[in-house]
Amino acid sequence: MPEQTKILLVDDHQLIIEGILSFLKDIDNLEIETVNSCDEAFSKIKTSALDNPFHIVFTDLSFDNNNDNVVLDGGEALIKAIQKEEIDIKTGVITGHSEINRVFNVINNLNPSAYILKGNCSTDELTFAIQKMLKGEVYYTHEIHQKLLKRALVEIQMDEVAIQILKELPKHAKISNLEGSVKKRDGSLVKVRAIESKLAKLRTDLQANNNTDLVLKAKELGIID
Missing domain, CATH: 1.10.10 (Arc Repressor Mutant, subunit A)
Structure with a gap:
């Protein structure tokens, strides 16, 4: 890992953020910021890109706190915006969505560096995921990996x-x-x-x-x- 890994955590539920922070706090050399909307996340990422960039952004997919003024209404829109601007940051998903169609579309279309389920989140898993992401590798939580393998096998047949x-x-x-x-x-x-x-x-x-x-x-x- 770099000397200090800067991470942005994006979720609209404060309890979820606090839960994920409780796992991240036990990982050395992390600087963590949190936001509750994708618009705010994108603004932070762009503003800090030149002088103090984030290395990783973890985002949920669905956001319930959207209003009529929202531009980026969810994690998929945030990742697309980051990719469109060609911002050098690793994108990861931490979500409750495990339905295979949603998972497949997100991974196939957006290619995030990590896909982690909130229910399986732990210090060990996040440590491993962050290490993989910083090395340019991908990490999918075990349940997601198994579903993708099964779908690929079935599609072949x-x-x-x-x-x-x-x-x-x-x-x-x-x-x-x-x-x-x-x-x-x-x-x-x-x-x-x-x-x-x-x-x-x-x-x-x-x-x-x-x-x-x-x-x-x-x-x-x-x-x-």
């Missing part, structure tokens, strides 16, 4: 027919009713036996107990809406 089946499945009381609803790329219809075979493979891949569980897990992974 998924094809157009599988996605059609998963989308159509909740609409029909019987598997046999899916025949005529699912088509191959060439336009030909997929037979019931092939649909049943594909469902069996999907249940194995997603470790689903039944077809209802299969659809729920596909939604959790963001494969279908």
Whole structure:
């Protein structure tokens, strides 16, 4: 780590800030400032960029204290603004959002250096994350890392027919009713036996107990809406 690592912590709930500060205070050589809005955070980051820059900003994703005058309404907007201005600062997310679609979109589109869940936050985890970030590496909390790996694995195994089946499945009381609803790329219809075979493979891949569980897990992974 640098001699003194300057960190900006952004969250609109003071109790959350105090909780995270209680973990950060046990890490050596940190200078920490806090703000409750993304607009204020961006202003601080820009103002200090030349003479006393922040090394890291940790932000939540959702903010409840926004009003009509807000420009940056959440952590994603803050990170985008930082990237647009090409400000040299490591961005990290500390949030309660663990839903895979949100996680995937944030990481895929914004590439933050860290994604940490508030419920798993600790001195050890923050120490490790900060060390990784300052070395130009990324850190995702274990639960997030596992979800991303599982989604990537499922996406590799998924094809157009599988996605059609998963989308159509909740609409029909019987598997046999899916025949005529699912088509191959060439336009030909997929037979019931092939649909049943594909469902069996999907249940194995997603470790689903039944077809209802299969659809729920596909939604959790963001494969279908």
